[in-house]
Amino acid sequence: MTKIFSSSLRCRLPVLVAIFEVVLLVLYAVFVTYDDSTDAARQTNQTDPLQNSVYHVYPFFVDVQVMIFIGFGCLLAFMKRYGFGGMVFNFLTATFAIQWAVIVQGFFQFYHDGKIHVGVFNLLNAEFACAVVLISFGAILGRTSPIQLLVMALLEVPIFAVTEWAILKYLKINDAGGSIMIHIFACYFGLGVSAVLYRPCLNEGHSKEGTTYQSDILSVMGTLFLWVFWPSFNSSLTLPGDDQHRAIIHTFIGLSSSTLTAFALSALLNRKGKLTMADIQNVTLAGGVTVGASVDMMISPVGAFALGMIGCTACMLGYKYLTPFMAKKLRIQDQCGIHNLHGLTGLISTTAGIICILIASEDTYGPSLYQTFGLNPGEGRSASEQALYQVAALGVSIGVSIAGGLLTGLVLSLPVLAQPPDEFCFDDTLYFEVPEEFDNNVLPTRNRDMVAIKD
């Protein structure tokens, strides 16, 4: 029972948030100002208000908002006793991560004249940093306190932002959908954290880890929101015009073929030939990641279709064989299987992107060849040089994320961060006031008497 008391959020959460807010407030006050499209003083009589950048960026921003807060929120609420935690800690962590990323990315990418200049484009960028944190969160879902999650966001956002900045500035890679910079980084960071927070007892399964009929449906809803808006995610940072258009249709086609494949494999790999909801909730989405690194290139519709199938197959086999192996042999527990949905697919995506670069020609791309590949014609990188830069970026992303994840994991192990005791993993009663009939409805019948006695 002492352990339960030590996980109280009463002092720690308010103190931590108060520190964050004061720091953010000071940084906002000292460093943050409007950018050219939000500053009233920089509009002239010649400015056409309807040409303001907000009209191009905001629709994508809103779609990604839906993915982060509603899509992720529902998807992570799949456990029978951890629906509040999944949805609400996602809300808290995402909100903090975006605000923090506005500042940190601001210093790296939007800083000039002594100020960070913000508009909705900064918020869209910050959402990508936030997505990184939420993917990593998937590895340790249910085993961490909200305090640990906030500290993880505190550390992960700057480590990500500096890596992103270095890759964009020095390596200049093609990665429109963020396979290398978002998915792979987030995956290996999360696994790094998880390795440090290893709990042997969870390998035997945990009585609170299952789902309910309702929580499975809620989680599928989250999947559907992610599925529907994923084309906006993958296309939101591409060049406008045909690049953005291709990113949308490739993502849609890739998701579709991975969805069909996921259903087939789910039935095939189940010994009773039934569908498994966890597969529907996760593996269907593999195509969205797999097309990422080449999503704006001329991969052709059939290329997107094939990538979706390949990524989905790798992801499904990962869930079936790799995740248990990693948990038992490598002592890396991966609660939501992010290594399958973001790691393996990210590696395939990176490879596909490199192949696309190697075979790109002015025949296929016309005069936009250099634009799509982010290269200045004068800069004189050859295709094979660019391929090497992509490999270098992959290496940097994996290396920094593993190191950063391990380091962050060490910090998260500090006892003051209110880590939940083993028996209260995946259990909302630890951090939430729950309705009185919670135990009656959620626990299997045979456990109800025990709860009654315990109370």
Place this chain on the structure above:
Amino acid sequence: MTKIFSSSLRCRLPVLVAIFEVVLLVLYAVFVTYDDSTDAARQTNQTDPLQNSVYHVYPFFVDVQVMIFIGFGCLLAFMKRYGFGGMVFNFLTATFAIQWAVIVQGFFQFYHDGKIHVGVFNLLNAEFACAVVLISFGAILGRTSPIQLLVMALLEVPIFAVTEWAILKYLKINDAGGSIMIHIFACYFGLGVSAVLYRPCLNEGHSKEGTTYQSDILSVMGTLFLWVFWPSFNSSLTLPGDDQHRAIIHTFIGLSSSTLTAFALSALLNRKGKLTMADIQNVTLAGGVTVGASVDMMISPVGAFALGMIGCTACMLGYKYLTPFMAKKLRIQDQCGIHNLHGLTGLISTTAGIICILIASEDTYGPSLYQTFGLNPGEGRSASEQALYQVAALGVSIGVSIAGGLLTGLVLSLPVLAQPPDEFCFDDTLYFEVPEEFDNNVLPTRNRDMVAIKD
């Protein structure tokens, strides 16, 4: 118990999906290429990227995506033991139907120079073909295996696509919201299938057919998503400008008046004066269909309001009297009442469209008269001729859909398609791994002992 084994998806679903995927892959590889707005090589230095067609089409596409995957998905999840099936089979069927429609519609509408040319506009068109399949699905919900649903999509999409193409090319009708081509076609196709798959035992009611408090709420959420985005559905294929603007406000007004009417009639027709959730979930939407065939015309706001009321009343009376009659006397079971929500309303809509055409004048429409009615001034159709073409299209749509539905129903009766046995209709345990407490939570108390014994 043998019957349960014969409904296993283990071999059949993977084999079927694998065949589909290989066929799609080959067709994509051989026939599908980019269109003018997605092909990098066709952009020149004069191309303004912000004028790319994606910016006009994509917002409507996303809205329709939400309707198909989330709106339909939640709406169909209304049964107490068939929430997974409703939501997840909708996901599977929709994904396949869209990919298949991209190819099939591509051959009919977007084929030139030996290739199908795709952009997001093709995907939007394919979503309409998908909506046709999902509406038909409503007639046989809970009585079919996912294999049967995929085969239905396989057959219905080409039958629809050829009908659509013939009507658009030769009859040139006005049907912006798809009342004739989408709703009526889907309805009679679904009823044709259902007639062949008739199960006498279901007319006495089925113990698993009810709802739960949670499933009713989930289903209303689906209704609300459909309701909110329906104006995008009805307006997405109209001419840009005032036509599209009118389609939006007419749909909104029509839905509003049908919603008010649905509440009134629901209380009136219930002997205790209470509201029935099935009415709220379905009948409220009748106005969206009823305004369809004339949605971009100058029907005036009051016209949209009146159409919503009339369509809703017909739909409600259909649920109350016609559906039971059809099930018992005509041996046509209509699980979700698609004949009320899409058939009766579609017929009213068609009639209203014809009246609008007959009374249209250059006074009301100005110089856009010929445009709105899709007619070339030189073609010289009179209003009454156009009305006859509308009637002809209605006849074609009904005739082809009934024939196609009956034929498809015969195919679906093949034993190899894993049709569920009567006692496992409306039951997720047949095709899904369900959480262990599923039976405890969902079955009424008096059945729990039986389940325990059966296990």
Place this chain on the structure above:
Amino acid sequence: MTKIFSSSLRCRLPVLVAIFEVVLLVLYAVFVTYDDSTDAARQTNQTDPLQNSVYHVYPFFVDVQVMIFIGFGCLLAFMKRYGFGGMVFNFLTATFAIQWAVIVQGFFQFYHDGKIHVGVFNLLNAEFACAVVLISFGAILGRTSPIQLLVMALLEVPIFAVTEWAILKYLKINDAGGSIMIHIFACYFGLGVSAVLYRPCLNEGHSKEGTTYQSDILSVMGTLFLWVFWPSFNSSLTLPGDDQHRAIIHTFIGLSSSTLTAFALSALLNRKGKLTMADIQNVTLAGGVTVGASVDMMISPVGAFALGMIGCTACMLGYKYLTPFMAKKLRIQDQCGIHNLHGLTGLISTTAGIICILIASEDTYGPSLYQTFGLNPGEGRSASEQALYQVAALGVSIGVSIAGGLLTGLVLSLPVLAQPPDEFCFDDTLYFEVPEEFDNNVLPTRNRDMVAIKD
């Protein structure tokens, strides 16, 4: 049992709705026509269809639709036995309120040449009137019949519309996010109604008033939809360009800081240091209201951040101390705490808006100073005069809303309006057919026998 019969909707709801519909139908027929962007006859060969106003307004309209029908609907469904009521009465009331507001606001704002001219902009305006009604509804949730709600909308919409019109025309205030005209008006109107409908017995708590695990999750989903789309709400009626852009980022930042603050205070004020779901569902949103009156001004990002924190703190303390005080001492029951989320925050927002006006300078705003503040340079109001007009508007809004609310409350007390008896407050069984297992699932175990006996 007589009371239950007297709350039947069988005659009253259909009669009331029928009257509404006939009146709306006549008003639509006589007075409503198309505006310049929806009337086909007013388009010329020079009209560029892609410049139609629908493309600027519709995206915001759809976002606000999601907030009203899905966001509010889910948020209000938080009670264990009143999920149908919360979601479905919201649907009914919103639908009627918008249609009614199109007419009433039409007469005040869009009436010329003997007609009300409508396009999607009118619908957007009507949604704001609808939001007023739904906020007021929050004060009396679960204690009112759908008939009372419709009558409330019938009275509140015109009282709001005339106030809005008078303030916009004569006082010309700055209130882009509607803090004064929407939130404060709605709040004090709702409290006025609630004061008249006071039920002493509810102050002791009501056995049906709690939540379930599922209803809490559903309600958080509603919060997330409101949170995600709130920037669209606050910016939809601002000037296009940088004003709209600022409104979006200020709202996002304000919501973020209020969310962080809400989590901190929720843990701090709970004696076990746990998070309370009602706080997550409501207090997180306080920042959206607090930035409202100055949302398009040059308040700077840090200003938005600070406003979110301040508004959230006031809102949280209001829930903790003011709501119980008002219920017990002032005999004003506020079911959803609208005085905290809309009243207190609205007052802070108004104050902030006045400060911004007083310190506005051409240095900060450039030549757009007069535009943003809605003032004609020739009109010659000084900043302090404008501040006085803001105060006057606040006074008018509070005064009219309290008076209107009290009056409306008196009308709602008429016995014919089917007010629920005390024991059937917060209970869907009164107005809905509920699934048979409803009582088994929702009631705590110890009450089940009683229900069984009662049946």
